[in-house]
Amino acid sequence: MGRYSIWVLEYACSDTHPVSATFYGAHNEGTLKLPFAYVLIKGPGIVAMVDVGYNNVGFAKDFAASIGVGGWHSPQEVLGECDVSPEDVTHVFLTHAHFDHAGGTALFPNARFFIQERELTGWVAAMALPRRFRTLTGGIDPGDVIRLVELAKDGRLTTVTGAQQDVVPGIDLHPAFDSHTPGSQYVVVRNSGGSSEDVFVLAGDLIYKYENLNDGNEADPAYVPVGLATGSQWNLVFACDEMLRKVGGNEKRIVPMHESRLAEFYPSRINQHGLQITEIALGDGEPSRVS
Numbered sequence: 510m511g512r513y514s515i516w517v518l519e520y521a522c523s524d525t526h527p528v529s530a531t532f533y534g535a536h537n538e539g540t541l542k543l544p545f546a547y548v549l550i551k552g553p554g555i556v557a558m559v560d561v562g563y564n565n566v567g568f569a570k571d572f573a574a575s576i577g578v579g580g581w582h583s584p585q586e587v588l589g590e591c592d593v594s595p596e597d598v599t600h601v602f603l604t605h606a607h608f609d610h611a612g613g614t615a616l617f618p619n620a621r622f623f624i625q626e627r628e629l630t631g632w633v634a635a636m637a638l639p640r641r642f643r644t645l646t647g648g649i650d651p652g653d654v655i656r657l658v659e660l661a662k663d664g665r666l667t668t669v670t671g672a673q674q675d676v677v678p679g680i681d682l683h684p685a686f687d688s689h690t691p692g693s694q695y696v697v698v699r700n701s702g703g704s705s706e707d708v709f710v711l712a713g714d715l716i717y718k719y720e721n722l723n724d725g726n727e728a729d730p731a732y733v734p735v736g737l738a739t740g741s742q743w744n745l746v747f748a749c750d751e752m753l754r755k756v757g758g759n760e761k762r763i764v765p766m767h768e769s770r771l772a773e774f775y776p777s778r779i780n781q782h783g784l785q786i787t788e789i790a791l792g793d794g795e796p797s798r799v800s
C-alpha cells in the first residue's frame with residue numbers, strides 16, 4: 510500500500526489501428542486493437558489525472574471516426590467506475606496535446622492543468638506555419654490548443670519547463686523533448702514518497718505497448734519507438750531507456766496507456782460497455798474497484 514491509488518481507464522477503442530503507427534518500421538503488418546485510456550490517481554486531498562481523452566463533439570468526433578476510433582464514453586461514466594466525478598478532479602498532468610490526450614479539458618471544470626511549455630508553444634508555432642506543413646499537426650485539434658491558452662488566461666494552466674519534482678507530493682514530471690511531440694512528458698509516481706522501489710511511470714505516448722520497450726523479445730530485448738512521431742526516433746529510444754531506469758529496470762512498472770495487455774499484469778475488469786478498468790495500485794484505505 511502507498512499514498513496513491515492508480516487506475517487506467519479505457520474510454521474508447523480502435524479495433525483497426527495500423528501496426529506501423531504503433532511500432533516504427535513495422536510496415537505492411539496490418540492492424541491491431543488499440544484501447545484509448547486515461548489514468549486516475551487518487552490520494553489524500555488529491556484527485557489527479559494523466560490526460561483527459563477527447564470530447565466526442567465536432568472536430569474530435571469526426572477525426573476519431575476517420576481513424577477508426579469509436580465506443581467513446583464520457584468521463585462522467587468512466588470515472589464513475591471509481592466513484593469519482595469530473596468535478597472532483599483537482600490536477601491534470603497532460604503528457605502531450607494530441608487530441609486523444611488533451612481534448613477533454615473542458616470536461617474538468619475544477620482542475621489545474623500541467624503541460625510542458627514547449628508542448629504548448631511548439632503546437633502554436635506549428636499551427637502558424639504555411640499550409641504545406643500541415644502534416645506536422647496531424648494529431649492535433651486546433652481547438653484544444655486554443656482551450657489550453659484560455660486555461661492559461663483563466664489562471665488554470667501551469668507550464669512546466671523541464672523536469673519538476675513533487676508537483677504534488679510524490680509525483681514528478683519529466684520531459685522527453687522532440688520525441689513523440691515537441692514537449693511530451695511522462696509522469697512518475699513515487700508511491701512511498703521516497704526513492705524506494707514503489708515507483709510507477711505513466712508513459713503517455715512515449716510507448717504505446719510493452720513491445721515498444723522489448724520488441725517482444727524477453728531474452729534479447731530491444732527498444733522499438735512508436736511509429737507516430739513529429740520529433741526524433743532517437744529521442745524516443747532514449748526516453749524508453751530513461752523511463753526504464755526510473756523503475757529499476759522493471760518494465761511492468763511503466764504503464765502504457767494504449768496497452769490492451771495490462772490485464773495480464775494487473776487486476777482488472779471489463780464494464781458493461783466493454784471498457785477495461787485496470788487497477789495499477791491501491792492506496793492506504795482505498796477499496797478495490799475491480800473486485
Ligand SMILES: [Zn+2]
Pocket residue numbers: 605607610648689714
Ligand atoms: Zn500521441
